[in-house]
Amino acid sequence: MLNPINNLNKLFDSRVRLGIMSALMVNSEVNFNDLKMLLEITDGNLASHLKALEENKIIKVEKGFIGRKTNTTYAITKNGEKEFKLHIAALEKMIKSTK
């Protein structure tokens, strides 16, 4: 999963995924609509990124209801938190090493 050249995680190789991970790092859970508003993207686009992260056990999904409306919330997994921190560390290292 790690890019051998610079230790960057391929899974986080998109602005949308970085945004999702950032929001989930600082909030215990975020629902679909709030993510959509935060990232300003379409339902389909967001859903496909969320699916990829979920399949790699980076985030976990909880489906619930508010009244009769479905409310799907997302939270980061232990593993996801570890991977994302490594990714940030790799980004920082890259900035320092190529000065």
Next chain:
Amino acid sequence: MNERQQSLEDLQHIKKMMERSSRFISLSGLSGISAGLCALIGALVAKPYVYGQKDPIIDETAVIILAIAKDYRIVFYSYLFWIAIATFIAAFVTAFFFTYLKSKKEETPIWSNTSKRLMINVSIPIVVGGLFLFRMIQFETFGLIAPGCLIFYGLALVNASKYTLVEIRYLGFIQIALGLINLWFVGYGLYFWAADFGIMHILYGTYMWNKYERKESNA
């Protein structure tokens, strides 16, 4: 674009997304200025009633009857009560207006998870303080109303600083400090009020506008 630049932009994006998803950052400096101006105008209008140049009581007979009955509705017969209400509404509406404009410009929703969290956390000290001060009015300890407002409002701002721009924390500390000093200068409540709610808000608002908004509006 080289890899270093790409990494830098990624990190900046992460920081921005973390902030945008956890703090309500559309709070405008102009909101602070407008709320401060409302407070100053309110204090000016209230001054002759507080210091005896004008009779603060709306209906003498009604007040006497209500006082004997120990009825809380006695507060409705004070001009000061209505001046306070009008000042609060004017400050709130104008503050909301400028923040609404800023959120429109930044295309961040005004009613979001972050703004809800901010509202809830501001409301806790405000509601508790409001009830506390209401009871103080009933016990006729009027001298403690002004410092009480400042202290509870300051606590609300300190609490709010976790959910919006952090600088509001210092405005909160100043409000609390002046409120506490006011406890030992009880007759000067209105002056503390004008200095704290009025002038401090205007200074804070000007500082915030300068720091975050002026550049953007010139760009």
